[in-house]
Amino acid sequence: MARRLVWLGLWCSALLAVCTPLQAQVRSYDSIVESGVLKVALYQDFAPYSFQQDGKSRGVDYEVAEALAAGLGLRLEVIWAPPGEKLDDDLRDYIWRGHYLRPHELADVMLRVPYDREFSYKSNEFGELVNELVVMFGPYQRERWQVAFDRRRLDAVPSVAVFQRHPIGVEVESVPSFYLSSVKDGMLSQQTHHYSNVQQAFAAMKAGEVDAVMALRGEVDWQLKLAADEQLALAENAYPDMGKQVWDIGMAVHESNRQLAYALEEKLEELILAGELKRIYGHYGLRYELPGLYQEVE
Template sequence: MNAVRLVLSLWLALCCALAQADVVKVRAFDDIIESGVLKVAMYENFPPYSYQQDGQPRGVDVELARKLAEGLDLKLEVLWVTPDETLDDDLRNFIWKGHYLRPGVLADVMLRVPYDREFAYKRNELGEVINELVVMFAPYQRERWQTAYDDRRIDEVPSVAVFQYHPIGVEVDSVPSFYLSSVFEGRLAKHTHHYPSIREAFAALQQGEVDATMAMRAEIEWLLEQADDKHLKLAENAYPNMGKQVWDLGMAVHESNRQLAYALEEVLEPLILEGELEKLYASYGLSYELPGLYQDVESDVAGR
């Protein structure tokens, strides 16, 4: 009997140890400051936002993260995010739970998260808030969709309606892919060509396989900057019957780490209001658009 109890006790102890090992500790604000390092999660291989060049992190999100870290007298440590199936999965893997392939690894903050109340309070089929352990805050950029075209093959693009007659390249399983395949009762579908990435879709534009391509504005501007081709131009952005054409991007932290969120907001605000973030984007050849929160502030100031 004693042997049975001993085996049971050892088994229970092992289960407790495994359970404790599976718990990922979120670093408190004081612990982050004491460590001297800010761990920031951002998407890998995602130019012009975040990517590696010659083994070094580059991109507008990387530069912003570095400024945020410096503002707190910390060094930046990048945690590269390989996208999972959904953003909810990415937040789980890097902000509140961790991933079984990276036990014990969490970021202090994640960038390029939608600053959107509807998304923040989205519920599952049981009525539970999916991201209840996440705080989304500090919008720092407004993003929108953008089309680029070759003026040797299309005179102008006042609306996507022209792609009833011209081929356009998009990334597979992207919003532009679904949109162009369904708008105007599907009349653009046969002219919508799908590629593994936006860079391959843009290469198809350069090679004459398609006459245009559509993606996020910063991606398109970045590719145009790299191409340096006077015949590749930005289209007027008219997307009939498209749900969300512009959206704001911000940050996310664990809900227990609001002190870090407040501190990051204090560093971010002057970067936006004093034009530093606009200069940062311009250094990458990108347009910068104020998020809605700051557009409202700017309007109030102008109206006084």
């Protein structure tokens, strides 16, 4: 009987080992340098920040990652990351634990992470830090929400109140979608049209289905560059009752890899001060705004 219990215990242990994915290993800074490769997680299909076109990697974040890797004397290797439901999921899958489909693969660093103290120290219902295994650092861009409109059908956008009478396009399940559907007691909801992505929203504006589009400023700038239509204009309205409307974008590494964070921060500052990031953003038709950390220096 005892021997059968021992074998049963061994069998259960073996089964557990097979069914449970091994914890992905975080590469130390020395291991990264020795490998000659910097593994960077970039969001997939997220133009103009990171995307692939005609088999080539493109985007602002891709070129920033390439410049950072080169600054460290390393070759860039991109890990394309389909966005999860929450940023916490993405940080878990690509920075500290690994995705179940890629249990042994972690990125050394992830780009386009909010540089926000409140988010960094967010707690769960038990008072535990949600992202205690992650260090968020290196702000490299300030982001905002933006409305673009067609002057053939709309003279100006002094406030969001105009969208009680004019239809506006947004990406489904996005912040603009929730905002325009709820602000002013839902008075704009009937004129808020939802599309799979920002590109489709702009196509709808071109077709006359909507008179304006609201999205991230970078996405709007990119679509305006592609459209090359002088009748499309940028609005300068505010967004009452929206909450956070301006935030900084940075990077994230595993909390054990602060040495990599320090090295990347040093190279990033060189790129910003040399005007290299402004050049990269301009290449895609995007306006570049310094993050708050560097605005304070000025």
